[in-house]
Amino acid sequence: MRLKNLKLENFRNYETAEISFSDGINILIGDNTMGKTNILEAIYVLSLTKSPRAGYDTDLIRLDTSKAIVTGEVLHDDVIKQYEVEIDKFGKKVYINKFQIKKISEYISNFCVTSFLPNDIEIIKGSPSIRRNTLNIQIGTIYNNYLKNMNEYNSLLKMRNEYLKRLNINALSDTKYLDIINEKMLEVSVKIYYFRFYYLNLINAKIEGIFKKLSGISGLQVIYQNNLGITEYDEEKIKKVLLNKWKNNFNKELMQGMTLFGLHRDDLVFLVNGHDARIYASQGQQKLIVIAYKIAELLIFKELKKEYPVLLLDDVFSEIDIKRRNNIIKYLKSDMQVIITTTDIEDIDINLVNSARIYKIKNGIIKLNKGGVRNGRRKGTR
Ligand SMILES: Nc1ncnc2c1ncn2[C@@H]1O[C@H](COP(=O)(O)OP(=O)(O)OP(=O)(O)O)[C@@H](O)[C@H]1O
Numbered sequence: 091m092r093l094k095n096l097k098l099e100n101f102r103n104y105e106t107a108e109i110s111f112s113d114g115i116n117i118l119i120g121d122n123t124m125g126k127t128n129i130l131e132a133i134y135v136l137s138l139t140k141s142p143r144a145g146y147d148t149d150l151i152r153l154d155t156s157k158a159i160v161t162g163e164v165l166h167d168d169v170i171k172q173y174e175v176e177i178d179k180f181g182k183k184v185y186i187n188k189f190q191i192k193k194i195s196e197y198i199s200n201f202c203v204t205s206f207l208p209n210d211i212e213i214i215k216g217s218p219s220i221r222r223n224t225l226n227i228q229i230g231t232i233y234n235n236y237l238k239n240m241n242e243y244n245s246l247l248k249m250r251n252e253y254l255k256r257l258n259i260n261a262l263s264d265t266k267y268l269d270i271i272n273e274k275m276l277e278v279s280v281k282i283y284y285f286r287f288y289y290l291n292l293i294n295a296k297i298e299g300i301f302k303k304l305s306g307i308s309g310l311q312v313i314y315q316n317n318l319g320i321t322e323y324d325e326e327k328i329k330k331v332l333l334n335k336w337k338n339n340f341n342k343e344l345m346q347g348m349t350l351f352g353l354h355r356d357d358l359v360f361l362v363n364g365h366d367a368r369i370y371a372s373q374g375q376q377k378l379i380v381i382a383y384k385i386a387e388l389l390i391f392k393e394l395k396k397e398y399p400v401l402l403l404d405d406v407f408s409e410i411d412i413k414r415r416n417n418i419i420k421y422l423k424s425d426m427q428v429i430i431t432t433t434d435i436e437d438i439d440i441n442l443v444n445s446a447r448i449y450k451i452k453n454g455i456i457k458l459n460k461g462g463v464r465n466g467r468r469k470g471t472r
């Protein structure tokens with residue numbers, strides 16, 4: 091999968107911009123606030139139709155304008171397709187080869203990216219919803235059905251919660267409708283649990299070794315925490331336990347008007363030798379754990395889909411010492427397309443720089459660099 095080019099219209103600080111990418115390493119250099127992350131964000135939006143930064147879709151529209159458009163051509167299986175995402179205050183539209191795709195879930199998982207962005211440290215430090223969201227995106231970009239299952243689950247969950255509220259307010263005793271929703275939720279839940287157990291087993295088969303290579307520390311594990319207390323996939327057991335949880339906690343759920351048990355409450359815990367990384371790992375270690383998690387994602391994608399997604403690395407090498415930087419670079423393969431941002435070219439390995447296409451970004455203007463980014467200049471002199 092190769093992103094050949096990207097066009098922006100009224101996206102963040104870009105009025106209009108065009109950039110073409112090489113099939114290998116691409117580096118975007120610029121001072122703070124010049125618009126580097128915005129380019130990676132636009133690529134992420136082109137892939138997943140949503141920004142990786144929290145907020146509203148309309149935040150992406152350039153201030154004082156009404157519509158943001160991101161377009162990109164992607165080479166995949168020897169065919170080039172054009173992808174497009176348009177955002178205005180009424181919502182968003184997505185197109186493949188100018189043909190509108192009505193269901194967002196059918197658009198996603200065609201052009202795939204894996205990203206490491208500074209905010210991703212929240213995968214360790216942030217709330218469970220961030221980890222669930224990351225997991226959903228990871229599985230969803232590999233298995234399109236997973237996203238459909240998730241959509242179905244979310245709408246059933248909404249219905250269930252609304253019905254619990256109605257039962258409570260109207261003091262109704264007939265729970266037939268709830269039984270029907272429960273039955274449907276059990277059916278879709280087991281499909282999602284299947285994917286989550288399967289994917290996290292793949293992650294755990296890889297992440298320990300990757301983290302060891304990056305940091306020298308062994309014993310990293312990702313624990314899948316679900317509020318059913320289930321540790322491996324077993325369809326009948328999951329259905330039985332979940333139904334029992336709902337039955338035994340009916341009054342509690344009724345009082346709160348909320349479904350308290352199920353996969354919408356799942357979480358992941360990162361343990362290093364049995365210790366919770368959120369509490370015990372240093373800032374640098376936490377960053378390396380997230381990078382190891384993302385590299386595992388990249389390798390799993392390659393194994394299952396026989397190619398790499400496009401890799402987006404936002405300021406990944408800052409705050410990481412030379413030795414560990416080099417350990418990360420070993421995972422960048424010649425058949426990977428990588429787009430890296432940096433404020434300082436000195437942060438990036440000279441061999442990568444020498445093989446890269448380099449762009450300089452200044453106030454929303456992108457210029458191809460014609461050689462000589464280093465030229466012996468010292469850090470901080472540009
Ligand atoms: N909707 C918007 N309209 C106009 N400008 C915006 C919008 N959203 C963000 N910006 C501006 O885009 C600029 C560039 O942001 P970006 O995050 O890409 O910078 P950066 O080059 O990655 O900087 P850093 O090195 O600090 O990470 C910021 O100055 C920000 O104010």
Ligand SMILES: [Mg+2]
Nearest residue numbers: 126127128404
């Ligand atoms: Mg940035």
